[in-house]
Amino acid sequence: MKKFFVLWSSQAVSQFGSAVVGFALAWYLTRETGSATVLATAMLVAMLPQIILGPFIGPFIDRWNRKKIMIFADLAVMALTMLLVLLFYTNTIQIWHIYVVMAGRGIGGAFQYPAMAASVPMIVPEKHLSRANGLNMTLQGLINIVGPPAGAFLMEAFPMQGVLSVDIITAVIAVVCLLLLGIPQPPRTTLVARPDYFGELAQGFRYIWSWRGLTILLFLAAMINFFFNPLFSLLPIFVTDYLGADVLKFGWLGTAFGAGMITGGILLGIWGGFKRRILTSFTGITIASISMLGFGFTTESLYIMGVALIFLTGAGIAIANAPIGAVIQAVVARDIQGRVWSVMGSITGMMTPLGLLIAGPVADAVGIRFIFFFSGGAILLLLLVAFFSRDLMNIENQKAAEKPGDASPPSLTKRVK
Numbered sequence: 001m002k003k004f005f006v007l008w009s010s011q012a013v014s015q016f017g018s019a020v021v022g023f024a025l026a027w028y029l030t031r032e033t034g035s036a037t038v039l040a041t042a043m044l045v046a047m048l049p050q051i052i053l054g055p056f057i058g059p060f061i062d063r064w065n066r067k068k069i070m071i072f073a074d075l076a077v078m079a080l081t082m083l084l085v086l087l088f089y090t091n092t093i094q095i096w097h098i099y100v101v102m103a104g105r106g107i108g109g110a111f112q113y114p115a116m117a118a119s120v121p122m123i124v125p126e127k128h129l130s131r132a133n134g135l136n137m138t139l140q141g142l143i144n145i146v147g148p149p150a151g152a153f154l155m156e157a158f159p160m161q162g163v164l165s166v167d168i169i170t171a172v173i174a175v176v177c178l179l180l181l182g183i184p185q186p187p188r189t190t191l192v193a194r195p196d197y198f199g200e201l202a203q204g205f206r207y208i209w210s211w212r213g214l215t216i217l218l219f220l221a222a223m224i225n226f227f228f229n230p231l232f233s234l235l236p237i238f239v240t241d242y243l244g245a246d247v248l249k250f251g252w253l254g255t256a257f258g259a260g261m262i263t264g265g266i267l268l269g270i271w272g273g274f275k276r277r278i279l280t281s282f283t284g285i286t287i288a289s290i291s292m293l294g295f296g297f298t299t300e301s302l303y304i305m306g307v308a309l310i311f312l313t314g315a316g317i318a319i320a321n322a323p324i325g326a327v328i329q330a331v332v333a334r335d336i337q338g339r340v341w342s343v344m345g346s347i348t349g350m351m352t353p354l355g356l357l358i359a360g361p362v363a364d365a366v367g368i369r370f371i372f373f374f375s376g377g378a379i380l381l382l383l384l385v386a387f388f389s390r391d392l393m394n395i396e397n398q399k400a401a402e403k404p405g406d407a408s409p410p411s412l413t414k415r416v417k
Helices: 002-033 036-063 066-087 095-121 127-155 160-179 197-209 210-234 234-242 246-269 277-295 303-331 333-364 366-385
Strands: none
Touching: 002 036, 002 066, 002 095, 002 127, 036 066, 036 095, 036 197, 036 234, 036 246, 036 333, 066 095, 066 210, 066 234, 066 246, 095 303, 095 333, 127 160, 127 234, 127 246, 127 303, 160 197, 197 210, 210 234, 210 303, 210 333, 210 366, 234 246, 234 366, 246 303, 277 303, 277 366, 303 333
């Protein structure tokens, strides 16, 4: 696990810098334009590269050296931040400059995340994959809590170019950590000879869609994003309608969610989860779903209950997501994981704007409480149906093809050794 902690540390400083930049740019756009459309456009251009380019980037993750991909992605993002620093310093910054840079940073993330996820099983023993992913959930919770106030503090103390320079410093630290880390490349096991780019792209899709258990798992992850993520985006509306429009209450709800993710990640890091990872994930999804459904009943007099339920939601999501990642890292052939993670990132990323597109008008029509009730109930129902899927529940009894030349997914009869 020593190598993993080096990788984890590099991602910790890198994500902290990204969180500071994300907060600073969002606040700058809000302060300078006061336009929700401008802010929404900025968020959209940051997300679209992952959604659109993700599946097409996957073959490169499996072809190229994953450590070098992470290093060059960090360096590219750092170069874009340096461009912003120069534009702010010379007072020539325009809104479209920020759009372009955020899109570029999104492209860097589309390379960096699947390369990192596909590298974890190369340096972490299979029995510790859930713990490693649990610690990644802890990191996300920490960033959610620390990033915004750190960004706010820095914006009060420094001009924008000074705030953005934090991302440059953290990128340098992340690259140094990666340079010191040895990450082996996976052996080519799914093909005898390397095909052209489009052959590998097609193989990745065939691998996923012909393996029912993996397809169902990706669908489940996508549905979690579809139903859950809009709830957090619409939380300010809930606070305005039912909690007296108190910004401090909104802030404490965000803190409670981050604390829950930290707690769930630490718990999973220590415990490791059930022997069957999919059951650990189902447990986390159940906790999160019931908590979000219950949060719909929150009122001003029941605010403490709401904080507790949001905390449990964060913990449940951490406990749910980490084993899903561990399952993919354990059962999918290592030399095809870049393609699998890229497709998963694209599909799950697409669910957030799609969910908002539907949830927003519905909330306006029938009330925000209904969205919490419906989303929590829908996930519970989906979970019940998934529980009776033999392909999904037995996915861990499968191993990805290890014999050269076999590009097909495993059958249910192939057991883990």
